[in-house]
Amino acid sequence: RKEVEQDPGPFNVPEGATVAFNCTYSNSASQSFFWYRQDCRKEPKLLMSVYSSGNEDGRFTAQLNRASQYISLLIRDSKLSDSATYLCVVTMYGGSQGNLIFGKGTKLSVKP
Amino acid sequence: EAGVTQFPSHSVIEKGQTVTLRCDPISGHDNLYWYRRVMGKEIKFLLHFVKESKQDESGMPNNRFLAERTGGTYSTLKVQPAELEDSGVYFCASSRTNADTQYFGPGTRLTVL
Numbered sequence: 001r002k003e004v005e006q007d008p009g010p011f012n013v014p015e016g017a018t019v020a021f022n023c024t025y026s027n028s029a030s031q032s033f034f035w036y037r038q039d040c041r042k043e044p045k046l047l048m049s050v051y052s053s054g055n056e057d058g059r060f061t062a063q064l065n066r067a068s069q070y071i072s073l074l075i076r077d078s079k080l081s082d083s084a085t086y087l088c089v090v091t092m093y094g095g096s097q098g099n100l101i102f103g104k105g106t107k108l109s110v111k112p
Numbered sequence: 113e114a115g116v117t118q119f120p121s122h123s124v125i126e127k128g129q130t131v132t133l134r135c136d137p138i139s140g141h142d143n144l145y146w147y148r149r150v151m152g153k154e155i156k157f158l159l160h161f162v163k164e165s166k167q168d169e170s171g172m173p174n175n176r177f178l179a180e181r182t183g184g185t186y187s188t189l190k191v192q193p194a195e196l197e198d199s200g201v202y203f204c205a206s207s208r209t210n211a212d213t214q215y216f217g218p219g220t221r222l223t224v225l
Contacts, residue, residue, distance in 0.1 A: 004154070100155075
């Protein structure tokens, strides 16, 4: 079983749509959670951390359910520039990033 | 502030040859990480330096891989001898402390023929 599992997509949505990605992680001892964004042939970049209480950053909302070992990312009012691969990432270290454990990513394509 | 840089951006070598990848972290970042993405797979951790010391090298696939960070500045990752399965994108990341965000370099795309 993979440590972090994601639906690879692709998700093809029109501009303005709301889209949600899900991710599950296998190790209940995982401590920190993140969404990274990776554009084609570029490096991963941190999009946002994910907290148990849920957190929002503009059009992006992240949720964590520790009991179900499930992480989600919601993107509202999708823009063309949101097209990218979204990587679900966990670490085993509390309060720190440490060594990142990546999912394979979910590809999003936003169309005009 | 300059970001993480990696050299070369691409490398094509034949099986059995040696290749050395270089990573220059963001200035002042003590923590340096190497990751690798093999085609069709997820990005995987290779190792972690704190300054010049190897904090964790549990992700290194085998003894054909040697990472160094002499002086605690830039790091090199040498593959000797290279095998076909070593092909992939090698990313370097750095952070000021191990609690801070890791910033990734653009990666080195390695192709072993």
